Amino acid sequence: MTTPVVGDQALVLSGHPLQRCGGWALTLLAGRDDAGSVSAADIEDVAERVIDDVVAAATAAKDSPTYDWWKVLFALYPNSKPTHAKRPRESAVLRESVAELFAPDDPRSPLLPCTFCSRWCGTLWSKSVLPMFESIRALNTLPPGVAGWPICRACRVALWALPYAAWVTAGSATVLTCDDPAVERDFAMKNVQRSGRIRQLGFVSLPAGRGPEAVVLQALREHAGDAGGATTLWAFKNDNQEPWLHTASTRLGVARFLRAVRANPDCHRGWAMLKKMMRRRDGSGALVLDGSTAAARLLFDREGHQGERLPAKLMELARDPDALFQHTLLDWRALCRLYLEVMYDMETARLRPAASLLADWIAKEGTRGRFNEFRQAVTSPYNLSKLLMTASARLFLDGGKQEPVNHQFAQLCTDGPQGWRVRGQLYFDVMAELINRGVQVGKPGSEELSEADDADQRPGTDDDEDGYA
Ligand SMILES: [Zn+2]
Structure with missing residues (x-):
C-alpha cells in the first residue's frame, strides 16, 4: 500500500x-x-x-x-x-x-x-x-x-x-x-x-x-x-x-533540435518546405491535415515502432529530385544533418569520402544512368555496398585517386534504423556534391514560401496554418 x-x-x-x-x-x-x-x-x-x-x-x-x-x-x-x-x-x-x-x-x-x-x-x-x-x-x-x-x-x-x-x-x-x-x-x-x-x-x-x-x-x-x-x-x-x-x-534532445532548426536559415526553410509538402487537402480543397501537424508527427516515435521518420520522410519526398528545387534539396540535407548531429551525436562529416566517391563516379558519366543506379541502391544496405565497390573499382581502373574500399563504409551498409539514417544523409550529401559540381539534379532556383509556412518557427508566434489563429 x-x-x-x-x-x-x-x-x-x-x-x-x-x-x-x-x-x-x-x-x-x-x-x-x-x-x-x-x-x-x-x-x-x-x-x-x-x-x-x-x-x-x-x-x-x-x-x-x-x-x-x-x-x-x-x-x-x-x-x-x-x-x-x-x-x-x-x-x-x-x-x-x-x-x-x-x-x-x-x-x-x-x-x-x-x-x-x-x-x-x-x-x-x-x-x-x-x-x-x-x-x-x-x-x-x-x-x-x-x-x-x-x-x-x-x-x-x-x-x-x-x-x-x-x-x-x-x-x-x-x-x-x-x-x-x-x-x-x-x-x-x-x-x-x-x-x-x-x-x-x-x-x-x-x-x-x-x-x-x-x-x-x-x-x-x-x-x-x-x-x-x-x-x-x-x-x-x-x-x-x-x-x-x-x-x-x-526523445530527449528534441527541444534542442527544434531551436537549432529555428536558428539555422537553411534548416528553417527546409522544415517550412516539409510542412508545405505534407499538407493534405481533400477533393474539394478543404484542409484535412495541416502541415505543422504532419511534420510534427515525424518527431514522435509510435509505441512499438522505432521511428526514423524524419530522415526517411525526407528521403521519400526527394525520391524524384527533379520534381524539387535544388534549394530544397540543399535545405533538406542541412535539416537531415542537423537531426543526426543533435539527436544522435553523429559526426556527419564521416560520410564525406563516400559522398565524394559516389559523386565522382556519377559525374564521370554524362547521362542520368549512374545517378539512377545510386538512387535505387541507396535504400538497400546490400545494393549500396555493391555499388560502392563497383564505383571505387571503376574510378581506380580509370586512373582516379581512389583506393578500392571494402571496410570504410561498413556503417552505411548495416541494416536497421542506424543504416537508414546514415543512408538517408548520404543520399542528400551526394546530391549536394553533384549540385556543387554543376551536375543537373533538381530544378534550378528555389520555391517561394508563404508566411503561414514558417509561422510556427518564429519565437512567440502561434502555430498558425492557413491563416488560422
Ligand atoms: Zn487524490
Whole structure:
C-alpha cells in the first residue's frame, strides 16, 4: 500500500496521465500557476464551474454547439448520470446528481488512501464516473471485495476537469506527460482555450486538420529546458467495441533540435518546405491535415515502432529530385544533418569520402544512368555496398585517386534504423556534391514560401496554418 500523503496541499499532481492532466486543468481554471498554490476554495469554485458546464451540455438541444461538449463527456464518462440516454432533462434535477459527485466526503466513511494522490479520503467511485475507465481494460478491475476506488475530493474534481486541458475530439482525448512541467502547463493552457471554443461554438469552429503533435512541438520549442523534452502523448479512444490507448513519444534532445532548426536559415526553410509538402487537402480543397501537424508527427516515435521518420520522410519526398528545387534539396540535407548531429551525436562529416566517391563516379558519366543506379541502391544496405565497390573499382581502373574500399563504409551498409539514417544523409550529401559540381539534379532556383509556412518557427508566434489563429 502506498503511504498516505500528510500535509495540507489541496491538490497533488500524480504520475497518472489522466489525473495529472485533470490536475493541470483544475490549476489553470483556478487561475493558478502550479498545483501547489491551489487552495480548497479554488477546488470549490472549479467544481461549481464543471457542474455548470456538465449540466448545460447534458441539457442542450442536439443541434446546438453546446451539445458538442456533451459528446466529449460521453466519450470520457460513457455510463455516468449526465451522459446516460435517460438522464433528467431538467437542469435543477440533473444538477443535484452531478453535484453529488464532488460533494465533500461523508465524515462517517472509513478513510482510505486516494487511488491517485494517496491522501486519506472517504469517497469510493465506480468506473462509471472515472474517465476512460470503462475502456481501459488494464485499469478497470478492482481487487475482490473492494466496492470502488477511493478518490479524494481534489482528484474527483480534477478527473472531471480533465477535458478542459486535454486535446479532445468527439470520441477521444489526448493528454501529455513531459519531464518538464512548463511544457505540460503550456499544452494544458492551449487546450483550456481550445475547449472553451468547443463549448461555445462547437467543433466546427476549430481549424481543420490540426492534431496535438504540433502544439507539443511548439511548447517544447518555447518552454523546455535544453536537457529535457522527453514527452509522451497518451491518446484514448472510448469505443464500446474496440477501445484503444495509443502512445507516442518524443526523445530527449528534441527541444534542442527544434531551436537549432529555428536558428539555422537553411534548416528553417527546409522544415517550412516539409510542412508545405505534407499538407493534405481533400477533393474539394478543404484542409484535412495541416502541415505543422504532419511534420510534427515525424518527431514522435509510435509505441512499438522505432521511428526514423524524419530522415526517411525526407528521403521519400526527394525520391524524384527533379520534381524539387535544388534549394530544397540543399535545405533538406542541412535539416537531415542537423537531426543526426543533435539527436544522435553523429559526426556527419564521416560520410564525406563516400559522398565524394559516389559523386565522382556519377559525374564521370554524362547521362542520368549512374545517378539512377545510386538512387535505387541507396535504400538497400546490400545494393549500396555493391555499388560502392563497383564505383571505387571503376574510378581506380580509370586512373582516379581512389583506393578500392571494402571496410570504410561498413556503417552505411548495416541494416536497421542506424543504416537508414546514415543512408538517408548520404543520399542528400551526394546530391549536394553533384549540385556543387554543376551536375543537373533538381530544378534550378528555389520555391517561394508563404508566411503561414514558417509561422510556427518564429519565437512567440502561434502555430498558425492557413491563416488560422
Ligand atoms: Zn487524490
